[in-house]
Structure formats: structure tokens, C-alpha cells
Amino acid sequence: xxxxxxxxxxxxxxxxxxxxxxxxxxxxxxxxxxxxxxxxxxxxxxxxxxxxxxxxxxxxxxxxxxxxxxxxxxxxxxxxxxxxxxxxxxxxxxxxxxxxxxxxxxxxxx
Amino acid sequence: xxxxxxxxxxxxxxxxxxxxxxxxxxxxxxxxxxxxxxxxxxxxxxxxxxxxxxxxxxxxxxxxxxxxxxxxxxxxxxxxxxxxxxxxxxxxxxxxxxxxxxxxxxxxxxxxxx
Numbered sequence: 163x164x165x166x167x168x169x170x171x172x173x174x175x176x177x178x179x180x181x182x183x184x185x186x187x188x189x190x191x192x193x194x195x196x197x198x199x200x201x202x203x204x205x206x207x208x209x210x211x212x213x214x215x216x217x218x219x220x221x222x223x224x225x226x227x228x229x230x231x232x233x234x235x236x237x238x239x240x241x242x243x244x245x246x247x248x249x250x251x252x253x254x255x256x257x258x259x260x261x262x263x264x265x266x267x268x269x270x271x272x
Numbered sequence: 273x274x275x276x277x278x279x280x281x282x283x284x285x286x287x288x289x290x291x292x293x294x295x296x297x298x299x300x301x302x303x304x305x306x307x308x309x310x311x312x313x314x315x316x317x318x319x320x321x322x323x324x325x326x327x328x329x330x331x332x333x334x335x336x337x338x339x340x341x342x343x344x345x346x347x348x349x350x351x352x353x354x355x356x357x358x359x360x361x362x363x364x365x366x367x368x369x370x371x372x373x374x375x376x377x378x379x380x381x382x383x384x385x386x
Contacts, residue, residue, distance in 0.1 A: 166314075193373070204363065205315070205377040250314050258303065259328065260375070262314030 164189045164255045168263035175241050176271050183236040183266045185251035193254035194234050196225050198247045199265070205250065208236075241270045274298065276378035278364050284384045285354045293349045293381045297366030304347050305375060306339055307363040315363055321347060322370050354385045 165188040175181050185194070193212055197205040209218045211227035211234060218225050222245065224237045234251055246269050252262045277296045285291050297304050303322055307315035308331075317331040323344040332339070336355075341347040351358055361382050365375040 195375075197377075204379045205365075207374060207376075210374060252314075256328075258305075258320050258371075259317050259330075260305070260307075260315075261317070264314050265312075 164191070164253060164259075164261045166251060166253050166261050166263040168249075168251055168266050170266060171264060172267050172269075174269045174271060175238075177242055178240050180240065181238050183238075183249055183251075183268075185234040185236070185263055187232050187234075187251075187253045187261070189253075189255060190229070190232070191253045191255050194227050195252040195254070195260070196223075196234070196236055197250045197252065199250060200247050208249075238268075241268075243270045243272060246270045276364055276366050276376050278362075278378040278381050280381060281379060282382050282384075284386060287355060287385055288353050290350065290352045291354055291383065293351075293362050293383070295347045295349070295364030295366075295378060297345065297347070297364070298368075298376055299345075301366035301368050301376075302370050303367035303375075304341055305365040305367070306347070306349050307365065308333075309361040309363055309380070311360070318349070318362075351383075354383075356385050359383055359385045 167186045196208040209225040214229040216227045222239045227234045248265045248267045250265045252260045306318040309315040319339045320328040321341040336352045338350045361380040363380045364378045
């Protein structure tokens with residue numbers, strides 16, 4: 163079974179600071195996803211990464227993928243309060259099975 | 273356009289009751305997924321449909337869980353003889369194609385078994 167680990171599980175950061183969330187997975191996959199979930203809400207797709215070295219950026223968030231290391235990162239630049247949420251990475255395996263990490267709960271403090 | 277919808281949004285069941293959770297995917301989407309999300313955890317895969325065919329049900333935790341999608345659109349997840357450990361948010365997602373490149377999630381149904 164594919165395992166997906168995220169760290170840190172909890173992250174409290176001040177506005178304006180930078181930080182990185184890490185996602186490690188145990189088996190080769192051709193697709194990696196990042197999602198955002200606000201309390202009581204569903205998952206919102208942020209990024210889809212398909213190939214080694216892929217980098218995608220949207221606003222203050224940037225995601226990258228290293229398939230050889232089985233590692234993806236979500237980098238937050240100059241955090242703002244609106245980014246407070248839980249962030250999940252997910253790995254596609256066996257065609258259409260998606261395995262999610264346990265999530266990183268991010269709190270941005272003014 | 274309309275996204276994935278789920279009903280009910282909240283369900284409280286007494287232990288031993290049967291429940292049925294409904295998912296309306298985005299119109300025309302071929303693939304449909306069910307996930308279980310326990311409090312403080314990531315979603316866990318339950319089952320997957322391509323049109324009306326259930327291609328993977330390996331994530332269903334027991335034979336008390338049953339899912340169907342008889343006409344290839346609306347899907348129902350049924351849980352028989354609910355137990356406390358079934359308490360979770362049940363998420364439905366749909367995808368345009370069979371390859372499920374991108375999934376669109378519904379708001380979820382929060383099931384509480386008392």
C-alpha cells in the first residue's frame with residue numbers, strides 16, 4: 163500500500179514569513195496533487211504535478227515535484243492570514259486510487 | 273456551472289441504523305469516487321465508478337458498506353447497521369474522464385453515529 167507522509171502536521175507562522183510543507187510518498191506515481199481545505203468545507207484543488215522537476219505557482223504558493231526522491235514541496239511566500247487552512251497532498255496510484263497525506267494545519271498569525 | 277452536490281449535509285444515526293448518502297456529480301463526468309475522512313485525517317479512498325461500473329471497491333472497510341451508481345450519474349453510498357467507528361465525513365468527487373486527471377469534490381456528508 164502506498165504511504166503518503168506530510169510534515170509538519172501543524173504549522174503556525176507569522177504574516178510575511180516564508181515556509182515549506184513537505185510531502186513524501188513511498189511508491190512511484192505519475193500524479194501528485196495539492197489541495198486546500200477550510201474548516202467544515204470540502205477540498206479545493208491547488209496544483210497538479212505530473213512530471214519530475216515540475217514547478218507550479220499560484221500567488222504566494224509554489225509547488226514542486228521530485229519523482230526520484232518521491233518528494234513534493236509546497237512553499238509559502240510572505241504568508242497572509244487568508245492562507246490559514248489545512249493543506250493535503252495526494253498521490254495517484256494504480257490508475258485511479260488517490261492516497262492522501264494526513265494534512266498540514268497552517269495558521270498564519272497577524 | 274453546478275459543482276458536485278451531496279445530501280444530506282449532516283446525518284445523525286443511532287447505532288445499528290442503516291443510512292444512505294447521495295452524491296450528484298458534475299453533469300457528464302465519467303468517474304465518481306467516494307472517500308471517508310475521519311476527524312483530523314486525510315480522506316481515505318473507499319470506492320470508484322466509471323459510469324455505472326464499480327471498478328474498485330477495495331477501500332470499503334466492511335461488507336456493511338455498499339455503493340451503487342445504477343445509471344452512471346447519481347451515486348448512493350449505503351452503510352448498514354452503523355457503528356460508532358463509521359462516524360466521519362463522507363466525500364464524493366467526480367472527474368470528467370476515466371483517467372481521473374482532476375477530481376472535483378463535493379461538500380461532504382458529516383455522519384455521526386450515536
